[in-house]
Amino acid sequence: MPSTAKLKAVFYGDDFTGSSENLAQFHRSGVEGKLYLARPALEKVVADSHSYDVLGFAGTARALSGAELDAELDSAFSIMSRLNTAFVQYKICSTFDSSPTIGSYGAVLSRAAAHFGQRDVPVLAATPDFGRYTCFGNHFARFADKIERLDRHPSMSSHPKTPMHEADLRMHLAGQTKKQFVNVTLPMIRNRATMDECVLKSFRDGAGVIFDGVENADLAAVADLLWGRASTQPIFALAAQGLAQQLGELWARRGLLSASRPVNTKITSVEKLLVLSGSCALQTGRQIAAAEAAGWNMVHLDVAKIASDEQGFAAAHKAALEAIEGLDRGRPTVIYTARGNSGRVVDVEVPAERLGAIYCNIARKVRSAVSLPRVVFSGGDSSSYAVRTVGAEALEIAVFDEVQNCHVCRLDAPGDPEIDGLEVMLKGGQIGADDFFLRARKGTVHSVAA
Numbered sequence: 001m002p003s004t005a006k007l008k009a010v011f012y013g014d015d016f017t018g019s020s021e022n023l024a025q026f027h028r029s030g031v032e033g034k035l036y037l038a039r040p041a042l043e044k045v046v047a048d049s050h051s052y053d054v055l056g057f058a059g060t061a062r063a064l065s066g067a068e069l070d071a072e073l074d075s076a077f078s079i080m081s082r083l084n085t086a087f088v089q090y091k092i093c094s095t096f097d098s099s100p101t102i103g104s105y106g107a108v109l110s111r112a113a114a115h116f117g118q119r120d121v122p123v124l125a126a127t128p129d130f131g132r133y134t135c136f137g138n139h140f141a142r143f144a145d146k147i148e149r150l151d152r153h154p155s156m157s158s159h160p161k162t163p164m165h166e167a168d169l170r171m172h173l174a175g176q177t178k179k180q181f182v183n184v185t186l187p188m189i190r191n192r193a194t195m196d197e198c199v200l201k202s203f204r205d206g207a208g209v210i211f212d213g214v215e216n217a218d219l220a221a222v223a224d225l226l227w228g229r230a231s232t233q234p235i236f237a238l239a240a241q242g243l244a245q246q247l248g249e250l251w252a253r254r255g256l257l258s259a260s261r262p263v264n265t266k267i268t269s270v271e272k273l274l275v276l277s278g279s280c281a282l283q284t285g286r287q288i289a290a291a292e293a294a295g296w297n298m299v300h301l302d303v304a305k306i307a308s309d310e311q312g313f314a315a316a317h318k319a320a321l322e323a324i325e326g327l328d329r330g331r332p333t334v335i336y337t338a339r340g341n342s343g344r345v346v347d348v349e350v351p352a353e354r355l356g357a358i359y360c361n362i363a364r365k366v367r368s369a370v371s372l373p374r375v376v377f378s379g380g381d382s383s384s385y386a387v388r389t390v391g392a393e394a395l396e397i398a399v400f401d402e403v404q405n406c407h408v409c410r411l412d413a414p415g416d417p418e419i420d421g422l423e424v425m426l427k428g429g430q431i432g433a434d435d436f437f438l439r440a441r442k443g444t445v446h447s448v449a450a
Contacts, residue, residue, distance in 0.1 A: 006049065006050050006051060006053060006258065007050070007052065007053065007054070007055065007085060008053050008054060008085075008087065008247075008251065009053075009054050009085060009087040009088070009247065010054070010056070010057075010083055010085045010088055010089075011054070011055075011056045011057070011088070011090070011091050011244070012056070012057045012059055012061075012073075012076045012077070012088075012090055013035075013057070013058050013059055014061040014062040014090070014091065014092060014093065014097075014103060015058075015059070015060060015061075015062045015063070015093070015380040015381060015383075015384045015428075016037070016058045016059075016060075016377075016383055016384035016387045016388065016426055017377070017379075017380045017383055017384070017427060017428045017431075018062075018091055018093055018240075018241070018380065019035055019056055019057075019059070019091060020035060020058070020395065020397075020407065020409050020426045021241050021405060021407070021426070021428070021431075022056060022089075022241045023035045023054070023056050023244075023395075023396075023397055024397050024400055024407040025241045025242075025244040025245040025248060026053070026054050026244045026245075026247070026248045027248075027263065027400055028245065028248060028263055028400050028402065029245075029248030029249050029251065029252040029257075029263075030248075030252055030257050030261055031053045031054055031248045031251065031252075031257060032051070032053045032054070032257075032261075033052055033053060033054035033055065033396070033397070034052050034054075034055055034394055034395075034396055035055075035056040035057075035058055035394060035395050035396070035409075036055070036056065036057050036058065036393070036394050037058050037387055037388055037390075037392050037393060037394055037395060037411075038388065038392075038393055038394075039057075039075050039076065040079070040393065040394075042082055045079055045082075045083065046082075046083070049083055053251070053257060054244075055083075056091075057076040057079070057080065058384070058387070058388070059072055059073075059076055059384070060072060060352075060353075060385060060388065061073060061103055061108070062093065062098070062102075062162075062380060062384075063102065063103065063352050063380075063381040063384070064102070064103065065101045065102045065103075065104070066101075069103070069104065069107050070107065070111060073108060073112075074111060074115070077111060077112065077115035077116070078115060080115070080116075081115040081116050086230040086231070086235065087226075087227070087230045087234070087235050087237075087247075088112075088116060088119070088234070088235065088237070089237045089239050089243060089244070090236065090237065090238050090239070091239065091240065091241065091244070092105070092125065092238050092239065093240065093380065093428070094125055094126075094127040094130055094240035094242070095125075095132065095150065095153075095430065096125050096139055096150065096164065096169065096172065097159065097161075097162045097164075097380075098162055098172075098176065099161075099163075099175075099176070100176050102161050103161075103162060104176045104177075105173060105176050105177065105238060106173070106176030106177030106178075106179075109121065109177055109179060109236075109238075110177075112236050116234070116236055117234075119233070119234045119235055119236040120203045120209075120229060120233050120234070120235050121179070121208035121209070121236055121237070121238065122199075122208070122209050122211060122222070122226055122235065122237045122238070123169065123173075123210040123211065123237070123238045124211045124213065124219065124222055124237065124239040124240065124242060124243050125139055125169065125238075125240050125242075126211070126212065126213030126214065126219060126240070126242055127219075127240045127242035128213065128214060128215055128216055128218075128219070128242065129216070129242070129245070129405075130142075130240075130241070130242075130405065130431070131147065132240065132242070133147065133213065133214045134169065134210070134211070134212045134214070135185075135186060135212055135214055136183065136185055136186070136212065137168050137169055137170050137183040137185070138150075138168050138169070139167050139169055140167070141153055141156060143155065143282070143283075143430075144283075150164040150166075150167040151164050151165055151166055151167045154282055155281050155282050155283070155429070155430060156430075160280060161381070169181075169210050170183055170210060173208075173210075179207070179208055180206075180207040180208070181208040181210050182198065182202040182207050182210070183209075183210045183212070184198055184199060184202075184209055184210065184211050184212060185212050186212045186213075186214065186218065189212060189213070189218050189221055189222065190218070190221075192221065192225075195221065196225060199229075200229075203229075203233070208238075213242065216242075216245075216246070219242045219243065219245070219246045220246045220249070220250070222243075223243060223246035223247050223250050226243075227247065227250060263400050264398065264399050264400065265399065265400055265401060265444070266399065266443075266444050266445050267399050267401055267406065267408055267439075267440075267443035267444045267445065268443050268445045269441065269442050269445060270373050270374045270423075270441055270443070271330070272327045272332065272370055272371075272372050272373065272374075273332040273333075273372075273374055273375075273376065273437075273440060274323055274327065274332070274333050274335070274363065274366055274372055274374075274375050275291070275332075275333065275334040275335065275336075275375075275376040275378060275437050275440070276335050276359040276362065276363060276375065276376070276377050276378065276383075276386065277335065277336040277337065277338075277378035277379055278336075278337050278352070278355045278356070278359065278378070278379035278381070278382025278383065279338070279378045279380075279382075279427075279428075279429035280338040280340065280379075280429070281340065281428075281429025281430050282340040283340075283429065283430050283431070283432065283434075284339075284340065284378055284379070284427075284429050284430075285338070285339040285340025286340070286434045287378075287432060287433075287434055287435075287436045287437050288334055288339050288437070289339065289434075290434045290435055290437065290438060291334050291437045291438060292334075294438055295331065296326075296331060296332050296333065296334055297323070297327075297329075297331040297332065297333040298333075298334055298336070299319050299322045299323055299326070299333060299334065299335045299336070300336060301315060301319050301335055301336065301358075302315060302337075303337050303350045303355075306350055306354070306358055307350050312354075312358065316358045316361060316362055319335050319362060320361075320362045320365045320366055323335055323362065323366050324365075324366055324369045324370055327366070327370045327372070328370060332437075332441050334437065335359075335362065337350075337382075352381035352382045352384070353385045355382040355386075356381075356382045356384065356385020356386040356387075356388070356389060357385060357386070357389050359377065359382060359386040360386045360387075360389045360390045363375050363386065363390065364390070364391075364418060364419070367418060367419075367422060368418055372422075373422070373423055374408070374422075374423040374424070374425070374440070374441075375422065375423070375424050375425070376424070376425045376426075376427060376437060376440050377424060377426050377427070378427045378429070379427075379428075380428050380429060383426055383427075387424065387426065390411070390419055391413055391416050392411035392412055392413040392416075392422075393412055393413060393414065394412045395409040395412060395424070396409065396410060396412065397409055398410040398423065401444070403444075404432055404433055404436060405431060405432065406425060406427075406432065406436060406440055407425065408423050408424075408425055409423065409424050409425065409426065410422070410424075411423075411424060
């Protein structure tokens with residue numbers, strides 16, 4: 001295998017919600033992992049590499065471009081490359097969020113080559129358990145009860161930052177990089193000898209490989225091939241959480257995990273829950289509507305008011321006070337900027353970094369006032385910045401929920417009792433059923449009403 005040391009793989013997540021989900025998919029098989037929320041000292045990472053199977057670096061690359069994107073990647077890759085790990089994953093969104101300018105995978109590959117050298121580049125976006133599928137190079141995602149091609153997906157085709165106008169991943173990548181990619185189709189994957197021959201030839205020719213996948217068995221075959229390949233040729237995988245899930249299962253099957261420990265799957269209920277949503281995804285809008293129908297306290301944070309420094313402080317302060325008042329009265333609270341496309345102000349641009357900082361301040365203020373035990377951050381970009389600035393050094397998975405990917409994470413913030421131990425749940429815009437927020441409060445160990 002690629003390494004006899006404790007550390008088996010390292011990953012960078014291009015947003016915080018996806019990073020925590022990737023860690024959770026490793027965790028479900030008993031993999032011991034840690035996710036850094038800030039850039040740690042190299043000495044700390046090296047020490048942790050002897051104690052964890054997987055180390056992750058949460059980032060914000062999905063929302064960045066140009067010099068900012070390069071600087072973000074360099075800050076993580078410079079540390080990751082010093083670990084000399086044969087298997088590196090660049091954790092992508094399973095809806096392939098990227099464009100030639102924002103979150104460009106071409107820029108990612110360029111910076112990766114500078115830090116890690118030339119590596120085989122597999123691409124695996126499929127994550128069947130999340131309703132994400134790739135077939136003959138075209139990518140699909142579930143929306144409500146339908147499976148839609150990405151360029152016809154109601155949310156992804158009109159994403160405000162990275163709209164998907166092309167479902168063929170080869171064509172999509174061709175707009176971002178000159179690197180050639182070969183599609184390994186389902187018939188190839190289901191004939192192992194054929195897949196091996198095609199993949200090895202493609203890698204020898206310097207091409208990347210885009211893998212199809214519609215069932216977990218497809219992804220398991222790909223993970224098995226790539227893990228074996230990494231023993232002789234290092235890997236830099238552009239992959240969603242489906243790869244983490246299958247690698248974890250493979251390591252567990254082969255007895256490669258040093259300690260077998262039970263995975264907690266029971267979410268305790270909490271009386272007080274705060275949801276901070278910066279998502280304009282249609283599915284998040286449905287989840288907000290379900291919370292409102294259940295009698296939750298709803299607080300609208302007007303993006304037009306937080307766009308300027310002068311009004312932003314007052315609007316955020318007012319939202320925090322309304323949340324505190326609602327929670328004191330026993331009403332879980334949702335603070336939101338949009339409800340799907342409804343309420344979205346398209347001519348007002350509020351950087352995700354600014355919204356994240358506002359939500360971070362609100363979370364700290366509310367937790368201090370009402371002893372808040374759990375917060376849900378919804379929206380990939382804004383939640384990334386909120387968690388990055390909240391002051392925690394790292395997080396680990398406390399509870400894995402395989403039913404709705406409603407995982408509970410626990411923040412590690414030594415020296416900051418206001419944040420240390422806070423439970424957070426990080427939700428991407430498209431993730432979860434309509435009752436996601438209700439479940440986040442009610443849990444799977446019931447003691448409070450929805």
